[in-house]
Amino acid sequence: MELKEIADRISEKFAAAGHPIDRAKLEERIFRFVDEFSVPPAEAERSIISDYSRMFGMEIPSSAPVEKNTDEITPISEIVAEQWVSVEGQIVTLFPSRSPSIAQSGVIADSSGAIRFTIWAKADAPVVEEKKWYRVESAVADEYNGQVSLKVHSGTTITELPPEATPAPEIIPIGSLSPNRWISIEGEVTTLFPPRSPSISQSGIIADASGTTRFTVWASAGAPLLEQGTWYRFDLVETDEFNGQVNVKVHSGTTITPLSGDEIPHMEDTLVGQITPGVFSLKAKVVAVEKPQIDQILQRGILADETGAIKFVIRNTPEAVPLEENQWYAISSAVVDLYRGALSMQVLPGSAVPIEEDLSIRPNIIPVTQASPGIVCLRVKLVQEYENTSERILQAGLLGDESGTMRFITWKDDSAQRLMPDMVYGIYYASVDEYNERLSVNLNGATLLPDESATMQVRSPNEEVKGALVHLSPGSGLIKRCPVEGCGRVLSRQNYCPIHEIQPNYVYDLRVKGWLDDGQKTYDTIISREGVEELTGLTLTSAQEMAENDPLGLDTVFYHVNELVLGRYLICRGKTFDNRLFAYNCEFQKFNPGRLAELINRAEGPLHE
């Protein structure tokens, strides 16, 4: 195991210098670095060596090239410059020779990655062939312009691997592609882009159940033309990054096989609530349909099951048939994309089969504050109506429930209805959009059911600031306030109020004073006692006890609060004035996996169609 080797190297090194190291402690240390904190092994080794060197007063070694045992095969992705290495890989591309001193050059790849290689003419090496696997022993890795490559010289041995020793190509799920690999994928061509350049024969999007990616077929690949809606297997495609996106490139070495019938991976039905971008099969009920406003679209609507709902669209092609409202369908190979943060499913012609299953669906009603872009069901009340800014708007404003509030809009159309004040509504299958990081729910097409007997207390619309607490000011933690009616100023250490002078009968309070920073703006923030209690779990009484039982007094509460909140991401609700924030309700921000997916998508960059 790698960690053991690091431990061996470190303990040998220090034992040789007369400083034996406790092996168990050393291994635990390495394990902590590498496993618990995912520090790369080389950095962990460097850091631990320099720690021990300091401890023993030895000179800290500079980072000399690591001597690798060249009998050992190095995964290609782990090759660093200034190393002698042996690799086993497949020649995936050969470049035309540029110079008489170079016999051959190209790219060699294994399952971990790919690297360029150069075989010097002087090396007298055997001629290598594309697609074949070789073992290359004692080659030199060096770096030029930041790119590491392998040099084959006269001391290097190249042997072709027998077919039984070459790993079988493994199909990589499209959702987990990483760049700079030569791999195999299987997927459906869901979109083809118009040709952009004579060097590209085709480009488009390919998808499987795990995700989608763009592909490019070079004209030089001589590949057969791909058809939209067909599944293919691609053997030996290159993944790379262009404009920051992981792309798949089809080269002359790539083998393309169309898949049919049983060869197409069978897809289990997925629950609507668990759908992400990719290709899916599902059973769902059509809960809403909409007339298309443009020629290209035959039908838009909403599909739902017990777990959630999703928008669907059917393109206006000759074979396309619209779906019936309130009918259940088994839908196969539907392509799901993310559009403005919301999922949208494209139902392909012939892929939806009606099923005799009229299960009634109990819609999944969620609190307003948990809404995200997509289709939602809510139970809400009108909070505030905005003045109409456009002829086309029937009603716009704020609606809310016990959890919070959200903007809504209803455009004028035949079936649109107004929300009445004080009435509680069940709103089914409304669409939520995000605009300028604010959510807004569109009530057109949704079902609105008033519940005349219900009452509801809407949580007042607070302003919300999300950010990191980057500084905690003195005067945070447990403080003393002036007891004079209507004053309440914070007293100095000598119990001195700037207005009412010495006040020995002060009252205690808890607060946080500091800077909440969202990366764009910094708020001069005061968090009230309620907020501090929510964040720290302290109460006024427990904070007082803490201060009374510690020689540091009030400072101990400050340090305690400091340790819990400084450098943390908070969501604070309250009132803002310019750059001041008074917060009385606070929580720690939690990691949001949906946000992660959204950002990965955004980092892809605009689709260059």
Next chain:
Amino acid sequence: MSDNPANRRFERESAKRVFATELREAYHHFREGTDEKSPTYILLPTGERCNRVFITGTLTEKKKSEGEAVFYQIRVMDPTGMFFISAGSYQPEALHQISTIESPSYVAVVGKPGVFQAPDGRNLVSIRAESIVAVDKSVVDCWVLDTARLTLDRIETNTDDPDHQKAAEMYQRTPDSWRAKIKEALASIQI
């Protein structure tokens, strides 16, 4: 708010979120105004000035200076690279905090970045810590999301303001080439 600097209320500079790989490529630094107390900035390659940063990651090494004055140098690793951070007697809060943190730990650091010339002529960006605290993994994950979002904001919006133009002039990299780094950082998060 008025544009006349005399009437403008003091506003604290926000702490920029920046990945290690971007910060280490920054070298252009400048002072706004001529006053000795005027703030100094470094220009991020994605086109925003920056006088304070908020970063998180794994503290992998802590080194105390040998000399008279107490001085710490630490290394903090994020998914894209390494931050070099120091704290001396002018940062008493950070000094005190660092002394109680062991490596490896997850930490959050607020500090001021500066560009220094290494003996071999390379530019090094190092952060003078104002405060440093031990945090748990979820804070680091939130920071990666936050930093990815704000870095994308920097390359996607206001690309014709003076800072963006200056960055385009100073740095060779195209704004879009950062997308790969952002994705790398996001991909490091294990759910």
